[in-house]
Amino acid sequence: MVLAASLWASLWASLWASLWALLEAAAVLALLGAAAAVVLLYCDPAVRRNLAVASQFPQPRGVPVIGHLLLLLKSREDVFGMLRRFRRTLGSRFVITMLGRTVFAVSDPQAVEVSRHMSKGVVYELLKPWLGLGLLTSGGGLWRSRRKLLTPAFHFRILDQFSQHLEQQARGLADELDAARRAAADRGHVVDVVPVISGTTLRAIRVTAMGAVDFETDSSSDLASEKSYFDAIHRVGTTTVARLVRPWLWPAPVFKLTGLYRSLREDLRTLHAFTAKVRPTARHETVEKSIRTAGDDGGGAGVGRKAGRLRPFLDVLLHAQRDGADLTDKNIREEVDTFMFEGHDTTSMALCWALELLGRHPAAQDRLAGELRGAAADWEAVSRLPYLDRVVKECLRLRPSVPVISRTLDSDAVLDNKQVLPARAVVTISIVRVSAGKRFALMEVKLLLAAVVRAFRVRSAMADGEDMFIADLVLRPRAGVLLELTPR
């Protein structure tokens, strides 16, 4: 018995020692591998050139070789505030480096010049497990043909057909906010409006572009799956930002060894399961029948108009597939994933931030409420309100839902005829860009904003400051958008 115990103990000790030896060897190998990768990277003439050019730009204080990596590895709340501080202290052009990689941040009108030389940046690669080769993540010829195919799906004639759905969502939003306000009586009627508004904008894209006409807005299972969809999008944002600032996690085989990957895989299951429900019920025959194009009305050419018809988003894809376009079921799912995300999260944030800004500027809010008092609530009337138009555009300028986009330069770009941005550099650009869903977005944000301001006096209950936002795929608040709502 004693012998067996001591044998077991010595076996255990030697197993343990071998395990440690293995772990040590793995750690040493990983370090050597990382060092070799960095040395190899610095041997690349393009990398050396980029670093040389970068040294002529303003930069925050960094560390040799690793550059600004330690600053970027802070929490994503800090990262966003920090980038805004750099913009303020270093100017509209500055550089960040990490392990030999250079990121040029440009936020002045010359950024337009950069757009002639670019393909999509690394962040879009990181989004591909979710969005595949949808419009946001694809590039080159594929992007051009899809853009041509889908642009007519947001033609103003299509949007006219959607207006009554959006007007209905606007009425529903005012009611839901009223319920949330009552439920927050013990908190001074201060409500985090993000979940309610995101629910509305998600339903808006589902009942319009996705054609989910038979979709139950108040069923509890729908609300639960909406919530898990939002939560998964937020976590994917966190994972993507975390991976973006860790260049060693960019290669998929390395990333797949991490816990971040396992959490991403779980979230992607949720996101794809949510959008998979879209396809079977989606039919826009009634909308389609009522829209006949007469001659050229500026909607752009494409399969969406081939039969003299304009079709809404999902039908464009389904018909194109039926008519023999090179479009698999997977391709369609990727576009649905892209438009479902882009089509609700951007407008939700635009509306939340517009309300927050109006909640800080009572004079502008009163003026808007005055304009709304004299107008009907339908799109016909709301689309003609000049002050509402100015408010929405100014709010989008001050708090753009997509504050930064990222591209990789295909060739050198020259700014102001003198400053060169070198090929292969990653450039982040902060200029307001025209989106594929611009018309739809403006219509929706105006209708919803008008309904909320008509129903409530809004006061911001948030402290102003740089730590209000977090780094994400859209301009997301750190901890909700808190507004005090008082019925008018």
Ligand code: HEM
């Ligand atoms: C206020 C609302 C919106 C803002 C501020 C906005 C802004 C933007 C920006 C800046 C981009 C370029 C992103 C990049 O290249 O990284 C973009 C792309 C895109 N947006 Fe929007 N967007 C809004 C609403 C919408 C809506 C409602 C839809 C769909 C109905 C939509 C669909 C798309 C798509 C598909 C792309 C990729 C387009 C492409 O690369 O050609 N967006 N958006």
